[in-house]
Amino acid sequence: MNSSFLYHAWGLYNHKCTREEYKGNTIILHIEAKERKKECPKCGHRQLVKNGFRVRDFIGLPIGGKKVIIRMKVQRYKCKNQDCDYDRQESIPFATGSCGYTHRFAKYVVDLLRSMTLKDAANLLGVSWDTVKDIHTRHLEYHYAPPSLEGVDSIGIDEFAVRKGHVYKTIVVDLKSDRILYVGNGKGADALDGFWKRIRRKGVGIKYIATDLSAAFISSVYENCPNAVHVFDHFHVVKLMNEKLDEIRRVQYHMEKDINKRKVLKGTRYLLLSNGADIFDKEYKTRLDNALDMNKPLSQAYYLKEQLREIWMQVNKDDAERGMTDWVKQARESKVPQLVKMATTVTAHRTGILAWYDCHISTGKVEGINNKIKVMKRTAYGFRDEQYFELRLYALHDCRITRNVG
Ligand SMILES: [Zn+2]
Known part of the structure; x- marks a missing residue:
């Protein structure tokens, strides 16, 4: 095969193709180094002799919808200098270590995985799922692990x-x-x-x-x-409050004997948990108001839920602290067990809740x-x-x- 084609298609320039083989859906390119090594890279001695070889297979970039195997005769060289122990396999510039695929193939796999699953990429390329995963693992390890902690505060x-x-x-x-x-x-x-x-x-x-x-x-x-x-x-604090409100709604619903009142309570969950300011629909508003009018613990919980959010809307930490104290007092005075419990939680986490004013994270x-x-x-x-x-x-x-x- 023409060596410029070998270079442009697979990036091989130190090698020549001695034979092409076509086997089903696979093309096997037999390659070997263009020039034999002459000088010992360790001591510079001029007498470097061949010391056997190994044939290795590398998956290369596919071509014409076919899988390509690059089969290389990897030469081993030994130094003739008696004081030198150089005895090594020639280097393979297009692949890493013992990996059975070329750099270009690995890069192609990583590119495919940006929009494909491991399985799809493996199927498309006719290689094993493990090979694709191994390529990706190496790529991720090299670029992302362990994550740098520099500048993190x-x-x-x-x-x-x-x-x-x-x-x-x-x-x-x-x-x-x-x-x-x-x-x-x-x-x-x-x-x-x-x-x-x-x-x-x-x-x-x-x-x-x-x-x-x-x-x-x-x-x-x-x-x-x-x-x-x-x-x-703060989202977690608000979420906790929403859970309490929902619990109260459920308890009140089950305690309510009057079927008509039950009807009003039913289906208000979404309305209760929405931000009051976000409810524009007149019918929804009426339904919510009716439910709140009729049930005191529920309306207490609802207004406290709405008020809780204001802790994070103050101009400064002092105002927020005052707002919080007031909130805790109201929650305790409601005597509704869930609200009293929430008051305890808020009090216990006071410093960390207000710390938001030191850093808006x-x-x-x-x-x-x-x-x-x-x-x-x-x-x-x-x-x-x-x-x-x-x-x-x-x-x-x-x-x-x-x-x-x-
Ligand atoms: Zn040597």
């Missing part, structure tokens, strides 16, 4: 379910770059141990941390980063990343392999990589 911590409801993982996200910095097993305090170790080893100064109200995260942050500003994510970004993970898992096949899964997470911020999976 604000982080968000959250957990997600790997499989429905059972296996959890905790992720640490750099709030500036949206990169996942760490993936820990479980959702307990020990899930973060490895991360704190890395932080200490690298001397990284974390200044701001956002988490939900999880006791495990709180104690872990307190122990390992006592000087950081720890902000309790939230785990919102982390939630967004969690959604991306969900999408990624939906088309997943490779994620039983924990290491590969972790690598995919480290590359998740890079949209050139994350479009597809599997």
Whole structure:
């Protein structure tokens, strides 16, 4: 085969093709080095002798819809200088180590995986799923692992379910770059141990941390980063309040004996949990008002829910603190058990809730990343392999990589 074709199609320029073989859907190109090595690379001695060879196969870029195997006669050379121990296989410039594919093929696979699943790419290329995954793993390891901690000072911590409801993982996200910095097993305090170790080893100064109200995260942050500003994510606080409100609605509904009143309560869940300011529909508004008029605990909970959000809408921290004190007082005075409990929670997390005024961070970004993970898992096949899964997470911020999976 013409050597300029060999160069343009497969990037081989130090080699010549001695024979082409056509076998079904595969083209086998037999190649060997154009020139034999003459000088010992170690001592410079002029007498380098051939010392056997090995034939190796490399998957090359496909052509004409056919798979291409580059079959190379890899020569071994030995130095004749008695003081030199050089005895080595010639180098292979187009492939890495013991990999059975060329650099160009690997790059092609990585490109395909931007819009294809592992399985589809393997089918298209006529190679095994493991080969495709191996190529991708190496690529991800080289470019994304371990994630750099340089310049990181604000982080968000959250957990997600790997499989429905059972296996959890905790992720640490750099709030500036949206990169996942760490993936820990479980959702307990020990899930973060490895991360704190890395932080200490690298001397990284974390200044701001956002988490939900999880006791495990709180104690872990307190122990390992006592000087950081720890902000309790406001969406999580509001969510907790919504859960209380929903619980009250359910309890009130079941306690209500009057069928007509029950009817009014039924179907108000969505209205109760929506932001009051977002309900424009007249009919909806009337229905909500009717439900609230008729049930005191429910209306107390509803207005406290609406009021809670205002804690994050103040001009400064002092106003917010006053608002919070007032809120806690009202919640306690309502004597509604769920609201009293919520008052206790808010009080216990007072510092972290108000810390939002020192640094406007939230785990919102982390939630967004969690959604991306969900999408990624939906088309997943490779994620039983924990290491590969972790690598995919480290590359998740890079949209050139994350479009597809599997
Ligand atoms: Zn030598």
